Amino acid sequence: MVGKLRSVTMSTLSAADVQGSANEKLDRFLTGTITVVPFLALIFVGVQAWNQSLHLSDLVVFGIMYFATGFGITIGFHRMLTHRSFETSRPVKALFAILGSAAIEGPVIAWVADHRKHHAFTDVEGDPHSPHVDHGHGLRGALKGLFHAHLGWLFVHDQRAKKDRYAKDLIDDPIIAWVNRTFLLWVALGLLAPFLLGWAIGGSVQLGLTGLLWGGAVRMLVLHHVTYSINSLCHVFGSRRYETDDESRNLGWLAPLAMGENFHNNHHAFPTSARHGLGKGQIDSAAAIIGLMERVGLVWDVKRPSAEQQARKRIPAA
Ligand SMILES: [Zn+2]
Ligand SMILES: [Zn+2]
Numbered sequence: 001m002v003g004k005l006r007s008v009t010m011s012t013l014s015a016a017d018v019q020g021s022a023n024e025k026l027d028r029f030l031t032g033t034i035t036v037v038p039f040l041a042l043i044f045v046g047v048q049a050w051n052q053s054l055h056l057s058d059l060v061v062f063g064i065m066y067f068a069t070g071f072g073i074t075i076g077f078h079r080m081l082t083h084r085s086f087e088t089s090r091p092v093k094a095l096f097a098i099l100g101s102a103a104i105e106g107p108v109i110a111w112v113a114d115h116r117k118h119h120a121f122t123d124v125e126g127d128p129h130s131p132h133v134d135h136g137h138g139l140r141g142a143l144k145g146l147f148h149a150h151l152g153w154l155f156v157h158d159q160r161a162k163k164d165r166y167a168k169d170l171i172d173d174p175i176i177a178w179v180n181r182t183f184l185l186w187v188a189l190g191l192l193a194p195f196l197l198g199w200a201i202g203g204s205v206q207l208g209l210t211g212l213l214w215g216g217a218v219r220m221l222v223l224h225h226v227t228y229s230i231n232s233l234c235h236v237f238g239s240r241r242y243e244t245d246d247e248s249r250n251l252g253w254l255a256p257l258a259m260g261e262n263f264h265n266n267h268h269a270f271p272t273s274a275r276h277g278l279g280k281g282q283i284d285s286a287a288a289i290i291g292l293m294e295r296v297g298l299v300w301d302v303k304r305p306s307a308e309q310q311a312r313k314r315i316p317a318a
Contacts, residue, residue, distance in 0.1 A: 017126065017165060019113070021157040031154050034104055038224070041217030048210065057202035058214040061194045065215035067259075069190060070223055072099025074259045074286040081170060082112045082119075085274035086290060087301040090175055097179040102190025103223055107183040108176060109167050110160070117161035118231075119271055122246035128160055129153040129231045132247055142236075150225075150232035191216045226257045234264035241279055242269030242313040252282070260284025269313050270305045278310060 021027045048054050076096025079085045097108050105111055114128045121127045125134075131145035153159070163171060170176045179186070191212060198211015229251075238249030246268055254262035255277070261267070263276040263284065270278070277284030293299045 017117070017162055018158065019110075019160045019162045021160075024157060027157070028155050034220070035151065035154075035224075038217045038221035041213055041221065044213055045218060048213075053210075055202055055207055055210065057198055057207050058210050060201055061197045061211040061215035062219055064197060065190070065194050065219045066223060068099055069103035069219065070226075070257075070259055071286060071289060072096055072101070073103050073105060073223070073227060074261050075290060076100040077105075077108060077111050078115065078261065079274055079286065079290065081108065081176070082115045083272045085272050085303045086294070086299045088293075088299040092293070092298055094175050094179060097176055098186050101179060101183050101186035102193075103227075104187050104190065104220055105224065105227060107180045109163050109170050109180045112170055113161035113163045113166035116166045117159070119268070120166075122244075122248070122268060123235065126159060130247075131232055131235050146232045146236060149235060150228045153231075194219070222257065226254065227261075229254060230258060230261050230264055234262060238262075238265070240265045240315055242266060242310070243315055244268045244313075250279075250282070255283050256285075259286040261286070270309070272303045273305050274302045275304050278305070 048058075077100040080088065080093065080096055100111070101108055118127055118129060121130075123130045123132045127133060129149045131142075131149035133145075135141045135145035135148060161167070170180070194215025195208045195212040197215060199205060199208030202208070202211065233254070234249050234251050235247045236249065238251035240248070241250055241263075242265055244265060248265040248268035250263045250265045252262070260276045260283065263278065263282050266278045266282070267273070267276045274290045275284055275287035276282075277287060290299060290302060294302050
């Protein structure tokens with residue numbers, strides 16, 4: 001379906017495609033809170049550093065929570081649900097959808113719908129977060145575009161995907177519909193977990209609280225901006241390995257934090273591939289986890305482009 005929509009002409013772009021907001025003011029307030037609060041947490045992190053009271057347990061909790069919720073987004077929301085790059089059982093599907101929800105990037109169905117619309121209209125009118133559409137020219141236009149693609153688009157509702165058009169399959173999926181309905185529960189558990197982990201690993205309530213700071217707020221800050229960078233930086237900076245009719249790029253240095261999603265030109269060339277790091281040395285930790293799960297039978301029908309399919313789209317090295 002998504003592939004076909006790419007060829008929709010601009011004249012057929014209509015309100016039927018766009019999901020407005022029932023209460024835009026409230027929406028903006030919530031988005032603003034989620035954006036600003038993690039920055040405030042940096043004040044506490046600064047005080048901690050000043051007092052030299054950063055504990056190993058804080059970093060361990062950060063790492064656990066970052067990768068648990070990050071794989072929820074990359075493996076769950078993105079590769080499993082948006083692009084159906086592998087099949088799995090209901091419990092595994094529920095687990096990844098829950099982990100992704102705990103990343104606090106919005107409920108699963110809206111996330112998937114918007115991302116499918118991005119693929120349907122990449123870098124043309126209709127893309128919810130292109131840095132290249134309607135932002136003007138010159139340095140000012142470039143910076144405006146980057147800001148819109150990174151964060152600004154979260155505050156407007158003029159190009160959001162209509163959920164029943166772009167994610168009907170998920171609305172009809174009882175497990176995903178349930179995870180979507182109970183979004184706030186997973187947000188809360190995603191904040192309770194680092195508190196409990198910090199307490200358990202560090203051995204005191206105080207280290208539970210600093211665990212919440214690192215595994216909750218700092219984790220949100222880093223993961224959100226890494227995810228946003230895929231939409232902003234990876235459509236402007238980096239190299240192109242495959243021919244695509246958009247501005248997608250591979251940005252290598254983001255790989256450790258982006259779990260392979262940074263090989264975004266590869267991804268736009270082969271959207272259903274479970275592996276984004278297709279080139280030599282392109283480390284893709286999300287694909288590695290999917291491969292491990294495939295070996296033990298937790299996932300199956302994993303899609304990866306063949307060498308011939310890759311060769312057909314490969315841009316010859318200059
Ligand atoms: Zn993209
Ligand atoms: Zn995608």
